[in-house]
Amino acid sequence: MALKLYDYTLSGSCYKVRLLLGFLELTYTREQVDFYPGRRHKSLDFLAINPLGQLPVLEDGDLRLRDAQAILCHLANKYDKTGKWLPRDPATFGTVMMWLMFAGGEIMAASAARLHDLLGYDLDIAAARNSAHAAFRILDDHLALREIAGAQWIAGDHPTVADVACYPYVALAGDGGIGHEDYPALRNWLRVFRTIPHFDPMSGIPEFA
Amino acid sequence: MTVTTDAVALGEWVACGWPGKVPVGGHWDTVILGQQVRATRTAADSYEVFTLDRTGTPGRQLPVQSRYCCIFTTLSEPKRPLPEISEFAEPDRRLVNSGCVGVNTSPYRLIENFLDMAHFPFVHTDILGAEEQTEVASYKVEHRKEVDEIWATDCQFFQPAASKAATGGQMTKYVYRIMSPFSIMLYKTVHGDPGRNDAICLFIQPRDETDCLAYMPMALVDAVSTTESMIDFQQTIFLQDRVILENQRPALMPLDLTAEIPTKADVGSVTFRRWLKQSGIWFGTSEKAAA
Secondary structure (H helix, E strand, C coil): CEEEECEEECHHHHHHHHHHHHHCCCCCHHHHHCCCCCHHCCCCCHHHHHHCCCEEEEEEEEEECCCCHHHHHHHHHCCCCCCCCCCCCCHHHHHHHHHHHHHHCCCCCHHHHHHHHCCCCCCCCHHHHHHHHHHHHHHHHHHHHHCCCCCCCCCCCCCCCHHHHHHHHHHHHHHHHHCCCCCCCHHHHHHHCCCCCCCCCCCCCCCCC | CCCCHHHHHHHCCCCECCCCCCCCCEEEEEEEECCCEEEEEEEEEEEHHHHHHHCEEEEEEEEEEEECCCCEEECCCCCEEEECHHHCCCCEEECCCCCCECCCCCCCHHHHHHCCCCCCCHEEECCCCCCCCCCCCCCCEECCCCEEEEEEEEEEECCCCCCCCCCCCCEEEEEEEEEEEEEEEEEECCCCCCECCCCCCEEEEECCEEEEEECCCCCEEECCCHHHHHHHHHHHHHHHHHHHHHHCCCCCECCCCCCCCCCHHHHHHHHHHHHHHHHHHCCCEEHHHCC
């Protein structure tokens, strides 16, 4: 087994993969891609690796995967012998998938706002922030109901790939001018996430949520 | 957004992009001190900058210099030249352009943070500082009147991982140099070659009083690290600072020295604020009511 991650440290999507690699205590090599200012993810060399021109990409032996959510599922499916990170039981699997898709979809508005504020991406910042707030409202409501039910994770009684996928761009939202003030359940979840063994913080994530 | 009327701020060179930002023939629009400008790459190493009016029509042409991995321009008659930074001309130096990063605060908050060693253990934990070694040893600060720059010398700090080249902790020696209200640099011990210094700059493009772009070009002695990893190191550090900077209040810099309570480690900052106040600048400060 040789795992290689095409990585950019400041990418929240790459951070999703680095987090799970850490939680699963997997060793891997990093190929750093000069996303900014070099835009090497759009270079011909990199488009041969991922025609979408996006990070991250994971190579696992002969297998090459793009899309952070797909990579999380692959890692959990292949390397997590406990089965907890990607639960197969019918009561949890669907919920985990639903929030995993939410992480790759609606929550990415927070990533767009961050790219605008941080790296000067030309986009409608008000629309991006509004969409991110709408997504955070939905996740906060879900987590509030989970709290009432005595639970603290997105699905089940332990963290799953859904938590890992949702965490980075929620935690990094401040980088894009999106505060957590209106989302108490989200803040509680951000705090408990940091207690997962082998959690590693990232630049831009406030020390005290 | 309107262009500032602060004559002191208008008379400074400010960064507005970097060489190679666009292909030859391309241009980018940006803002300096509230003024819309358009920079055009007219040839491989040639750039032109014009002001733009509200309709996007080009107005007057501005002076341009391409140095230190940045494109500089100015809206008025500059009262000082760009600083001389000889390290960028040394043949074995690796010149690293990390692009620019947006930060919503006063330009002087950025300068002051760059000048500050006391935050290393807490903001850059296990990289530029360690939580068990927080002491800022006494250092010297002087206003060099002949060049109108502020220098902080004899600075040192224990650093677990001082640079991409570092393989262990070291006592790093620093010299800081404030070259204008919008530019600062430091010289720090090269890992493995204490006789030389890495030169690391921070040039600020103030788009408005609390809306800045920060450029961090470096001239490093490091034959080993990849360019990607050197950019990565600098951006990782800077984004740790950014979250702190954007939460500092007030965002505008208070120049009244009684507004905040400094400690001995802040003598550099105190000197900087006093120097700003004496210059008469008010752009980006909370002193406007008095101006």
